[in-house]
Amino acid sequence: MSGGPAVRISIESSCEKQVQEVALDGTETYVPPLSMSQNLAKLAQRIDFSQGSDSEEDVEGEPKDREWGKQDGEEEEGTVKFQPSLWPWDSVRNNLRSALTEMCVLYDVLSVVKEKKYMALDPVSQDPAAGKTPQVFQLISKKKSLATAAMILQKGAEKLSKSVAENQENRRQRDFNSELLRLRSQWKLRKVGDKILGDLSYRSAGSLFPHHGTFEVIKNTDIDLDKKIPEDYCPLDVQIPSDLEGSAYIKVSIQKQAPDIGDLGTVSLFRQQQKNKAGMPWHVKLEAAQNVLLCKEIFAQLSREAVQIKSQIPHIVVKNQIISHVSHTYISLSISLCHSTGEKKNNRASPEKPKPDDHLYVLEHNLHQMMREFHKQQLSSVVMPHPSSAPFGHKRLRLAGPLAYDKAEISSWQQTEGLLEKIIKQAKHIFLRSRTARTIDSLASRIEDPQIQAHWSNINDVYESSVKVLITSQGYEQICKSIQLQLNIGVEQIRVVHRDGRVVMLSHQEQELQDFLLSQMSQHQVHAVQQLAKVMGWHVLSFSNHVGLGPVESIGNASAVTVASPNGEYAISVRNGPESGCKVLVQFPRSQIKELPKSDVIQDAKWSHLRGPYKEVHWSKMEGRNFVYKMELLMAALTPCP
Amino acid sequence: MGVTCVCQVPVAEGKSVQQTVDMLHKKLEQLGAVKQGSFCVDCETYHATGNSSSQPSKLLYVMHNSETPLSCLALFEGGPCLIADANFDVLMVKLKSHFQNAKGHKVESRGSRYRYCDFLIKVGTVTMSSSARGISVEVEYCPCVVPGDCWNLMKEFMQSFLGPSVPELPSVFAAKPEGLFAPADCVDTMTQYLELFNKLRKLQIPGSNVR
Numbered sequence: 094m095s096g097g098p099a100v101r102i103s104i105e106s107s108c109e110k111q112v113q114e115v116a117l118d119g120t121e122t123y124v125p126p127l128s129m130s131q132n133l134a135k136l137a138q139r140i141d142f143s144q145g146s147d148s149e150e151d152v153e154g155e156p157k158d159r160e161w162g163k164q165d166g167e168e169e170e171g172t173v174k175f176q177p178s179l180w181p182w183d184s185v186r187n188n189l190r191s192a193l194t195e196m197c198v199l200y201d202v203l204s205v206v207k208e209k210k211y212m213a214l215d216p217v218s219q220d221p222a223a224g225k226t227p228q229v230f231q232l233i234s235k236k237k238s239l240a241t242a243a244m245i246l247q248k249g250a251e252k253l254s255k256s257v258a259e260n261q262e263n264r265r266q267r268d269f270n271s272e273l274l275r276l277r278s279q280w281k282l283r284k285v286g287d288k289i290l291g292d293l294s295y296r297s298a299g300s301l302f303p304h305h306g307t308f309e310v311i312k313n314t315d316i317d318l319d320k321k322i323p324e325d326y327c328p329l330d331v332q333i334p335s336d337l338e339g340s341a342y343i344k345v346s347i348q349k350q351a352p353d354i355g356d357l358g359t360v361s362l363f364r365q366q367q368k369n370k371a372g373m374p375w376h377v378k379l380e381a382a383q384n385v386l387l388c389k390e391i392f393a394q395l396s397r398e399a400v401q402i403k404s405q406i407p408h409i410v411v412k413n414q415i416i417s418h419v420s421h422t423y424i425s426l427s428i429s430l431c432h433s434t435g436e437k438k439n440n441r442a443s444p445e446k447p448k449p450d451d452h453l454y455v456l457e458h459n460l461h462q463m464m465r466e467f468h469k470q471q472l473s474s475v476v477m478p479h480p481s482s483a484p485f486g487h488k489r490l491r492l493a494g495p496l497a498y499d500k501a502e503i504s505s506w507q508q509t510e511g512l513l514e515k516i517i518k519q520a521k522h523i524f525l526r527s528r529t530a531r532t533i534d535s536l537a538s539r540i541e542d543p544q545i546q547a548h549w550s551n552i553n554d555v556y557e558s559s560v561k562v563l564i565t566s567q568g569y570e571q572i573c574k575s576i577q578l579q580l581n582i583g584v585e586q587i588r589v590v591h592r593d594g595r596v597v598m599l600s601h602q603e604q605e606l607q608d609f610l611l612s613q614m615s616q617h618q619v620h621a622v623q624q625l626a627k628v629m630g631w632h633v634l635s636f637s638n639h640v641g642l643g644p645v646e647s648i649g650n651a652s653a654v655t656v657a658s659p660n661g662e663y664a665i666s667v668r669n670g671p672e673s674g675c676k677v678l679v680q681f682p683r684s685q686i687k688e689l690p691k692s693d694v695i696q697d698a699k700w701s702h703l704r705g706p707y708k709e710v711h712w713s714k715m716e717g718r719n720f721v722y723k724m725e726l727l728m729a730a731l732t733p734c735p
Numbered sequence: 736m737g738v739t740c741v742c743q744v745p746v747a748e749g750k751s752v753q754q755t756v757d758m759l760h761k762k763l764e765q766l767g768a769v770k771q772g773s774f775c776v777d778c779e780t781y782h783a784t785g786n787s788s789s790q791p792s793k794l795l796y797v798m799h800n801s802e803t804p805l806s807c808l809a810l811f812e813g814g815p816c817l818i819a820d821a822n823f824d825v826l827m828v829k830l831k832s833h834f835q836n837a838k839g840h841k842v843e844s845r846g847s848r849y850r851y852c853d854f855l856i857k858v859g860t861v862t863m864s865s866s867a868r869g870i871s872v873e874v875e876y877c878p879c880v881v882p883g884d885c886w887n888l889m890k891e892f893m894q895s896f897l898g899p900s901v902p903e904l905p906s907v908f909a910a911k912p913e914g915l916f917a918p919a920d921c922v923d924t925m926t927q928y929l930e931l932f933n934k935l936r937k938l939q940i941p942g943s944n945v946r
Binding site for chain 2: 483484490491493494495496497498499500503
């Protein structure tokens, strides 16, 4: 078959009639032989065009029959050649060969069809049962395929949305974890079972308050995904104990009159309502709760001390208020714990009228500070590391031996003052200080001549503060500065240090200070005259701070000075008392007096140099804005012109 | 902790130790000093054992002072000194093999403590194995820590009640470098006490004066 044109294919079949049926009488009916084209069509129907190489036998059914012997030979040859299969290009050769065969067949068919003598091409008629699909079936199948496609799409979309949600969930989870990390960095947390508990208490800072102070960390992730997430949304929430909710503070105030015990009770002092919303971030919540805890601890400590401490007037503890009397005064110190849970807003707001703020913020602050100091003291007693050989106890107690601390030093550690005692002392001091300031101010505003100046020091101890009081006359500040007082205001006493170092102790009574200042002011006037005399060239004849003669003053003593004019003709005598006021007398020379009482003894002219009688000056009628100015005018008037 | 001077006061002629002490108390009270409790200084002696035989055994003195109640001082004879806490006594028991307690060498000075303004005066009778050996007077000037600055004041004060038997500047202070700020501390006090004790220990018992 290698030579193309040499191959001839005959497509004529031997026509032998087939017996269709044999009748009972023996006659055979034959199937009428197929016509040429019918035969071809039938044959062609059997060809499956989709199958390439395998169907070549069907196509070449006729030639095979015809050239049987030849094909056999070839097959023999093929199998012989095929069997060793050692030749590497064997499959290629075979394929090439089969391709050539097909090409040849195609060529033959085409040439036969071209001649049109033997064969004509007819369209292949489809088998109606196999080829035609009914429309209903088509519709169903279309529907089915569409449904499949839709299902695939839907699955994809579902997967996508799931992954988005998962992402979000993951992010929230991550947010929760990062929030938890932040919480962990600031608060003590521990895990108990499947809960996360935190510690609000100051125990680790040295507190001995028995409140457990635990809070629970809640994962707040079950938020509705569809709704918009609020701005202040936080995946972490904390649950604080109900008794630590809200806000609290310690109120310290000084009350002038002792309140009726019947009136005592819960002090409700919340004037501004704090916003208590659930959406507070956790750190705000925790800080507020911790503050409540500290306030409670302070109050508990104070009330414990109030009960324990014996004092002349016992301290009263009623509900959330401690009242302690500041000794031998009519004032009392009230310390109250104000705790609002923010729930009972309505009935709280109405009855309280806005009152003047009587908080002692300094004391409130000090209370907190002292509590923390107390904590620290507790903590430092067990400070680590600790030498194994040393006894347990405070570090300084441990060091006391090797550093050879003496008795006084050691005993100074032992005395411990309670919180309440300290705060009462501070309150006393504050009260004394404010009262001193008030006394000085009222004196300064009431008395214009001489003037009082008070210079308060800015830096004070909690138990001591100082003020410098200057008594001056207006316009003569430079020459009249004899009275400078340093008032050291302590807890119960005022220590007055004069400029010259004299020390006077005054009690807490307001009147004492006032009297003292009044006497100082009256002395100041006399001092001022003395100073002025020096400046004016007058001579001081006598000077006394405390005159023993004349009317008795109810407060202090009167002081007096006598000064003589430069030429000795005139003399001015001033007596100034804190109560009686000033009295100024001028002594004239005897020569100037007309109606001298005639005496038998002093007839001689030389006696005219004797000093004459005193005459009182109507001081209130003198011109001048203050005492020293008046005195200056008087002195000027009595000094003869040169 | 101020500058401290410890001195020995001779027993007055024809008086017992106790009578002399009472006399001193009276003088101080007349001066205006206020009695403030009592004091006690004690000293125990330890022999260092286990050293090589060629070296003479050193003495270790362990002293307590009621003024520094939590401390314990250990002074080597002419050597370094150590301030420790009260546990040191327990440690010494453990160190028995190295330091042997010389029994019967325990010296004590007990007496009253007086305060006169800034001065702290301690008059004590020195007893050694329950026999009174002499009188010690300790004067402390609390506000100052530099001996050179306040010695004259202290001397003058001591003259007012001790009369002529006023000591010279204690040698511990004299040995300190001049002009430098060399604060006095408890070791100086204890060194002076130790010197006093050693002096009294060597002293023959003046039979008549011992009660």
